[in-house]
Amino acid sequence: MKLLLVEDNERVARFVTKGLRESGHTVDHIENGRDGLFYAVSEAYDTIIMDRMLPGQVDGLTIIETLRRSGNQTPILILSALSDVDERIKGLRAGGDDYLTKPFAFGELLARLDALMRRTKAGGGEQVLVAGDLQMDLLARKVIRGERTILLQPREFKLLEYLLRHVGQVVTRTMLIENVWGYHFDPQTNVIDVHISNLRQKIEGESETPLLRTVRGTGYVLTAGV
Amino acid sequence: MRVRVTRSSAFTLALLYVALGVLAIGLFAFPLWYAWETSVEDWRIELIREDTQRFAELFNQRGPEGLADFIDQRVRLQIAGERTLLLTDPAHHPLAGNLKAWPTEIPDAAGVYKVTLKSVGMSNRLLAVHTLLPGGYALLVGRDLSRSAVVETRFWWGLGAAFAALLLVGLCGGFLVRRAVLSGIDRISRSASAIVGGDLTHRLPVGRGDSEFDTLSRTINRMFDQIEQLVHGVRNVSNAIAHDLRTPLAELRSRLEELAISRPPPDETYGEIAGAVEDVDRVIGIFNALLRLAEIDTGVRRSGFEPVNASALAADVVEFYRPAAEMKGIELASRTLQPDVTLAGDPVLLAQAVGNLIDNALKFAPRDGHVAVTVARDPVGRPIISVEDDGPGIPDAEKDLVVERFYRGDASRGVTPGVGLGLSLVSAVATLHAGRLDLLDNHPGLVARLRLN
Numbered sequence: 001m002k003l004l005l006v007e008d009n010e011r012v013a014r015f016v017t018k019g020l021r022e023s024g025h026t027v028d029h030i031e032n033g034r035d036g037l038f039y040a041v042s043e044a045y046d047t048i049i050m051d052r053m054l055p056g057q058v059d060g061l062t063i064i065e066t067l068r069r070s071g072n073q074t075p076i077l078i079l080s081a082l083s084d085v086d087e088r089i090k091g092l093r094a095g096g097d098d099y100l101t102k103p104f105a106f107g108e109l110l111a112r113l114d115a116l117m118r119r120t121k122a123g124g125g126e127q128v129l130v131a132g133d134l135q136m137d138l139l140a141r142k143v144i145r146g147e148r149t150i151l152l153q154p155r156e157f158k159l160l161e162y163l164l165r166h167v168g169q170v171v172t173r174t175m176l177i178e179n180v181w182g183y184h185f186d187p188q189t190n191v192i193d194v195h196i197s198n199l200r201q202k203i204e205g206e207s208e209t210p211l212l213r214t215v216r217g218t219g220y221v222l223t224a225g226v
Numbered sequence: 227m228r229v230r231v232t233r234s235s236a237f238t239l240a241l242l243y244v245a246l247g248v249l250a251i252g253l254f255a256f257p258l259w260y261a262w263e264t265s266v267e268d269w270r271i272e273l274i275r276e277d278t279q280r281f282a283e284l285f286n287q288r289g290p291e292g293l294a295d296f297i298d299q300r301v302r303l304q305i306a307g308e309r310t311l312l313l314t315d316p317a318h319h320p321l322a323g324n325l326k327a328w329p330t331e332i333p334d335a336a337g338v339y340k341v342t343l344k345s346v347g348m349s350n351r352l353l354a355v356h357t358l359l360p361g362g363y364a365l366l367v368g369r370d371l372s373r374s375a376v377v378e379t380r381f382w383w384g385l386g387a388a389f390a391a392l393l394l395v396g397l398c399g400g401f402l403v404r405r406a407v408l409s410g411i412d413r414i415s416r417s418a419s420a421i422v423g424g425d426l427t428h429r430l431p432v433g434r435g436d437s438e439f440d441t442l443s444r445t446i447n448r449m450f451d452q453i454e455q456l457v458h459g460v461r462n463v464s465n466a467i468a469h470d471l472r473t474p475l476a477e478l479r480s481r482l483e484e485l486a487i488s489r490p491p492p493d494e495t496y497g498e499i500a501g502a503v504e505d506v507d508r509v510i511g512i513f514n515a516l517l518r519l520a521e522i523d524t525g526v527r528r529s530g531f532e533p534v535n536a537s538a539l540a541a542d543v544v545e546f547y548r549p550a551a552e553m554k555g556i557e558l559a560s561r562t563l564q565p566d567v568t569l570a571g572d573p574v575l576l577a578q579a580v581g582n583l584i585d586n587a588l589k590f591a592p593r594d595g596h597v598a599v600t601v602a603r604d605p606v607g608r609p610i611i612s613v614e615d616d617g618p619g620i621p622d623a624e625k626d627l628v629v630e631r632f633y634r635g636d637a638s639r640g641v642t643p644g645v646g647l648g649l650s651l652v653s654a655v656a657t658l659h660a661g662r663l664d665l666l667d668n669h670p671g672l673v674a675r676l677r678l679n
Contacts, residue, residue: 083514084521085574086530103510105503155545181546185578186511188585188648194549217500 001046001117002026006036006063007079008055012102016049019106020113033058040067045074047117049109052080052091061094068095075116079104085184107172107218114169129164132224134203134211136164145203155180156199163212163222172219196220240400247392255385267353270369271338274355277309278367285359290315293365294322309369310343310352316362325366332356332366340371351375410439414446426454471512478505515647522654527572534576536567536609536678537601543580544599547588555593558584563602567609569678571659576678579655582648583613583674590617590672608661609678616671625665629653652676 003025007013010031017027028043030036033054040048040063048067052060064076078096080087088099097119098112129136133146141157143150152160159180163171173192177183200212213221285293290313297311301324312323320327329343336358342351354368417430429450430443481502485495521527544560551558580599587597598614620628629649652674653663660679665672 083517086521086527103506181542183546183577183581184574185581186514187547187550187581189547189550189588191547191550194553198549 002044003028003113004036004039004043004045004048005029006031006033006040006048006054006060007051008032008053009051015106016109019110023110032056033060033063037063037066040074041070041072047113048074048076049113050076050078050096052078052082061091064091064095075119077109077112077116088184105172105218107170107215108174111170111172111175111219115166115171115175118166118169129161129167131164131167131211131222132209134164136161143203145205145208148205150202152199152202156195156202159195159199160203163220167222167224170215170219170221175219237400237404240397240403243400244393244396247396248389251385251388251392259381266374270353271355274338274353274367274369278355278357278365281313281365281367282357282359285363285365290321290359290361290363297322309367310348310354311368312364312366314364314366316364318364321363323366328364329366343368414439414443418446421450426450426457471509474505474508478502478509481505512647515651519647519651519654522575522651522658525658527575527658531570531572533568534571534573536569536571536576536611537562537565539573539576540580540599540601540611543577543584546581547584551588551597554588554591555595556588556591557594557596558588559596559598561598561600563600567601567603569609569659571678572655575655575658579652579676580611580613582652583611583676586648586674587613587615587617587672591615592617604677610675611678612673612675614668614671614673616668619667619670619672620665622667628665629663649674 001024003020005013005016005020005027007016007029008031013029013031017029020027028039028045030039033056036050036054037058050060050064054060060078060080064078067074067076075097076095078091078099079102080091080099081102083101088101091099097116100109100112127137127139129138134143135145136143136157138161143152143157143160159176162176162180174186176192176195177185177187196212196214200210204210204212211222211224213223215221281293281297284296288296294313297313301311301322310324312325312328313321314328315321318328325343325346327346329341330345331341331343332339332354333356336356339354339356340351341354342349351371352368353371354366357365357367359365414430417428421428429447432443432447433440481498485498489495490498541560541562544558548558584597584599591597595616596614597616600610600612600614602610602612604610649663649665656663656676656678661677664675664677666675667673
C-alpha cells in the first residue's frame with residue numbers, strides 16, 4: 001500500500017515510517033502542510049496519515065477540507081495531540097476518517113490504518129459475513145458455524161460483526177470500545193478481554209479450529225481459521 | 227486607614243444630599259413666591275385702577291380743573307398717603323399732584339408700569355398706572371412698593387435661613403454617616419488585609435442583622451471559603467501530581483538509566499523496555515484523565531448537551547461491565563425504577579461517569595459480592611443514578627477527600643490499580659450537569675449517588 005505521512009515531528013515520523021515500511025507499505029514522508037497538500041493532490045495514495053498541527057500556513061484540517069472539497073476521497077487518519085472529544089468530532093467533521101490521539105502505540109496506528117484501507121475496498125452492503133466456516137446473516141441476524149447455530153446476545157452480535165468486517169486484521173481494545181459500544185473512556189478493568197473470551201467460548205467449540213486470536217499488547221484478530 | 231474628608235465617598239454623598247435638599251426647597255419656594263407675588267400685584271393694580279376710575283369719572287363730570295382741584299385737595303390733606311398722583315395737560319405740564327414734573331421713565335402710552343422715578347427725585351420703586359383722559363390729559367396714579375419690600379425681604383431671609391439650616395444639618399449628618407460607614411469598611415478592610423496577608427482561616431466578623439455590611443461580610447466570607455478551598459485543592463493537586471506522576475517517571479528513569487549502564491542481554495533488555503512502555507502508559511493515562519477533568523471543569527461541553535435516556539444509558543454500561551463482574555464472581559444488577567428517565571446531558575461523559583462508579587464498585591466489592599445500579603427520579607423529578615456495593619465502604623472522614631483529585635484511600639493506594647481520578651471525574655461530570663455526587667453508607671459498603679439535573 002502507498003501511504004502519505006504528513007508529520008513535522010522528526011522522531012515520530014521516523015518511528016512511524018520505519019514501522020510502516022517493515023509492515024510492507026510504501027511511505028512518503030512530508031514535513032509541512034503546503035508540501036503535504038501538494039503531494040496529496042498530485043499522487044494517488046491508499047491512505048493519508050495527517051498530523052493536525054503543522055508548521056507553515058496550512059494546518060492538517062485545512063488540507064483535509066481542501067482535499068474533500070476537490071472530491072478526493074482518499075481515507076485519512078488524523079494524528080493529534082488534541083484529545084478532547086470535541087476536537088475529535090471537529091477532525092472527523094472536516095473529512096477525516098479516523099482520529100488517533102498522540103502519544104499512541106504503533107500497533108494501534110497499524111490496526112486503524114488496516115481498518116481504513118479495507119473499509120474502502122469492501123462495499124459494506126453485504127448481507128452475509130464469512131470467516132472460514134463461520135457465517136453471519138445480517139438480515140436474519142443468525143450466526144452459524146458449520147452446521148451449528150450460535151445464539152448471541154445483541155452486543156455479542158455487534159462485537160462479532162465488527163470482528164468479521166475486519167477479518168484478518170488486528171483490532172485494538174480501543175477500537176472495540178469506540179466502535180462496538182460507542183464509549184470514549186478507558187475502563188480500568190479488563191472488560192474487553194472478558195467480552196472477547198465469552199464470545200470465543202460461543203464461536204469456538206471444543207473440536208473446532210480456533211478463530212479468534214489474541215495479539216499480545218495490541219488486541220485481537222479474527223482469522224479465517226487456516 | 228484614614229481617608230481625606232473631602233475625598234471620602236461618604237462626604238461626597240452628604241454633599242449631594244444637601245444639594246438635592248437645596249434644590250427641593252428652591253423648587254418648593256419659587257412657585258409659592260411667584261403665586262404670592264402675582265396675586266398681590268394683581269390686587270395692587272386693581273386698587274390703583276379703582277382710584278383711576280374714580281378720578282376719570284370726576285374728570286368727566288367736572289372737567290380738568292375740577293379734577294385738578296380734587297387732587298390738590300387730597301394731596302394737601304395728605305389723604306393720598308403713599309400714593310403718587312399727577313395730572314398733566316396734553317403737553318405733559320403738571321396741573322395737579324405730588325410730582326413736580328412728568329417723569330421721563332413713564333412712556334407716553336397708557337399702561338401699567340413698575341419703575342423707579344429717579345427723574346423726579348424719588349428713590350422707591352413704584353407701581354404706576356398711566357391713563358389717557360379725553361382731551362389728551364394724562365393721569366398717573368402710583369403706589370409705593372417699598373412697604374411690601376419688607377415682606378419680600380423677610381421671605382428671602384427666611385428662605386436663606388432654611389438653606390443654611392439644611393446645609394448645616396446635612397453636612398453634620400453626612401459626617402456622622404461617613405463615620406459609621408467608614409468604621410464598617412475599616413473593619414472589613416482590616417480583616418481582608420489579614421486574609422490577603424496569608425491567614426486564610428481568618429473571616430470577617432458578621433453581625434446578626436441583615437444590614438448591608440453584614441450581607442457584604444457574609445458574601446466576602448463565602449468568597450474566602452471558596453478561595454481557601456481552591457488554594458487547598460491546588461496544594462493537594464500539586465502534592466498528588468508530585469506523587470502520582472513522579473513515581474512512574476522516577477521508575478521509568480531508573481529503569482532506562484540502569485539499562486544504559488548495565489547493558490544486560492537482549493532478552494532482559496526487551497523485558498525492561500516493555501516495562502518502560504507500561505510506565506509511560508501510566509503517565510499518559512494520568513494526563514488524559516487530567517485533561518478530561520480540565521475540559522469538563524471549563525463547562526464548554528454544556529453547549530453539546532442533548533436528550534439522554536439515563537435508564538437506557540445505565541443499562542448499557544451495566545451490560546458492558548457484566549462479564550467483568552461475573553469473572554470476579556460479583557453479581558452486577560441493574561434496577562430501573564422508572565423506565566424512561568431522561569435528561570439533557572452529555573452521553574459520552576455520563577457513560578464514563580457511570581462506568582467509573584461501576585469500575586470502582588467492582589474494585590472494592592468482595593468476591594461473591596453484589597453491585598446494584600439504580601436509576602430513579604427524586605421527589606422533584608430530577609434523575610438519580612446510584613451505584614451500591616457491599617465492599618468495605620469509605621470512612622466518613624474520607625468521604626469528602628475521595629472526591630478530591632488524586633486522592634486515594636490509604637487502603638487502596640498501591641493495592642488496587644487506578645490513578646485516583648475516577649471519583650473526581652464523576653463529581654466533575656455531576657457538577658457539569660448541575661448536580662452532585664454523594665457518597666453514603668450502605669451498611670456494609672458504599673452508595674455512590676449521582677444526582678443530575
